[in-house]
Amino acid sequence: MTPATLTLPHRLREQFPPLAAGRAYLDNAAGGLLPLRAIEAITAHLMRYGATNAMPGHLPGAEILALKHRARAATALFLNAQPEDVALAQSATALAFRLSAAFARLWGPGDEVIVSGLEHEANASPWRELERVGVTVKVWHARPPEMRLHADDLAELLSDKTRLVSVTAASNALGVTVDIPAVAAQVRAAGGWTMIDAVHAAPHTLPDVQAWGADFVMFSPYKVFGPHLGALWIRPEHRAHLPWPKLSFVPDGDITGIEHGTPQYELLAGWLGTLDYLRELGESEELTRAALVSAYARIAELEKPVAERLISGLAGMENVTLYGPQDMTGRVGTAAFRVDGESADQTAARLTAAGVDVAAGHFYAVQPLKDLGLYPEGVVRVSIAHYTTLEDVERLLAGI
Numbered sequence: 001m002t003p004a005t006l007t008l009p010h011r012l013r014e015q016f017p018p019l020a021a022g023r024a025y026l027d028n029a030a031g032g033l034l035p036l037r038a039i040e041a042i043t044a045h046l047m048r049y050g051a052t053n054a055m056p057g058h059l060p061g062a063e064i065l066a067l068k069h070r071a072r073a074a075t076a077l078f079l080n081a082q083p084e085d086v087a088l089a090q091s092a093t094a095l096a097f098r099l100s101a102a103f104a105r106l107w108g109p110g111d112e113v114i115v116s117g118l119e120h121e122a123n124a125s126p127w128r129e130l131e132r133v134g135v136t137v138k139v140w141h142a143r144p145p146e147m148r149l150h151a152d153d154l155a156e157l158l159s160d161k162t163r164l165v166s167v168t169a170a171s172n173a174l175g176v177t178v179d180i181p182a183v184a185a186q187v188r189a190a191g192g193w194t195m196i197d198a199v200h201a202a203p204h205t206l207p208d209v210q211a212w213g214a215d216f217v218m219f220s221p222y223k224v225f226g227p228h229l230g231a232l233w234i235r236p237e238h239r240a241h242l243p244w245p246k247l248s249f250v251p252d253g254d255i256t257g258i259e260h261g262t263p264q265y266e267l268l269a270g271w272l273g274t275l276d277y278l279r280e281l282g283e284s285e286e287l288t289r290a291a292l293v294s295a296y297a298r299i300a301e302l303e304k305p306v307a308e309r310l311i312s313g314l315a316g317m318e319n320v321t322l323y324g325p326q327d328m329t330g331r332v333g334t335a336a337f338r339v340d341g342e343s344a345d346q347t348a349a350r351l352t353a354a355g356v357d358v359a360a361g362h363f364y365a366v367q368p369l370k371d372l373g374l375y376p377e378g379v380v381r382v383s384i385a386h387y388t389t390l391e392d393v394e395r396l397l398a399g400i
């Protein structure tokens, strides 16, 4: 396939086999679809290597070791980071809990952590664990009804006791986005660190650890059209000083120490397939940062009209309550809503029967939904990706 053909929306959709079923898949926030070359890369890996492990002493083992290095280097490119600062493991949640175990060995009574009110529990529960060692955890609530985070509210919570502020780049329930460089600068000026959850933002906006200026950034390849993996970037200045639980022979500060156990090599191969798809979407011969930037410009272009129609359509329906921002300012194409007279489960069941797959529940976004009085019963969530079409959105609106 030439780069030019992939930029055509229908050719692009052919890359994602589940779309051929003719359903409107609108639960991309829970997990994306994979392009053919990612699926083929996983199969090819298993056909060739089975579960052979990385072993420098024999040929297949050396090839697998090289695959691991390639996956780390490509993930670093995706984050605009250096490979030695990037960990890959089974999930972002697992990596966050391991980081929390390191913090528990550094902090105690008198230390404070601030958790934003927009968080998925993966960027909240690991820091709440620190209460067990005496750390105080405070919540930086979002302001209803738009559910935006305000710098003055954070300023009131920050002090010389603040060690960490955890904040998401985009809410997985409401779609609302956060100005990460501004938050990171504000926290740094107060002497604290920032932990950024880029999981929900990453399919829509290319993460950039250099521009963001944060201390820790996590994302999950499986939300970015890759297989089920999680990734964590650690600012190099901190890496050597974080005592995460690790195997005895792994040197302090070696990022592989936080990965715990044998990597899912076949999934690393699949993730490289996804990145190759993004390279082609970026119309480049080589996987470079510039290729990824260009792919994301294309993603933004494809998503824009679809997200606009989704939000304006939902906001304009009399029998629908849309939560969070009511237009496309400062948000991605993820929307939480409820239909009058129906539970979220009933709406989702009705829609899936009509071929429109949306999610119902709280999606682990406990604090934002509590602050909206919607926890635990939850909301209906619809979330687009760059392969979502206007027809998919029209089917949803008609189905409601």
Ligand SMILES: Cc1ncc(COP(=O)(O)O)c(C=O)c1O
Pocket: 029, 030, 090, 091, 092, 093, 094, 120, 122, 123, 168, 170, 171, 172, 197, 199, 200, 219, 220, 229, 230
């Ligand atoms: C915003 C956000 N953060 C974190 C996670 C957790 O990611 P993982 O499943 O890789 O632990 C999710 C998963 O839904 C998410 O949406």
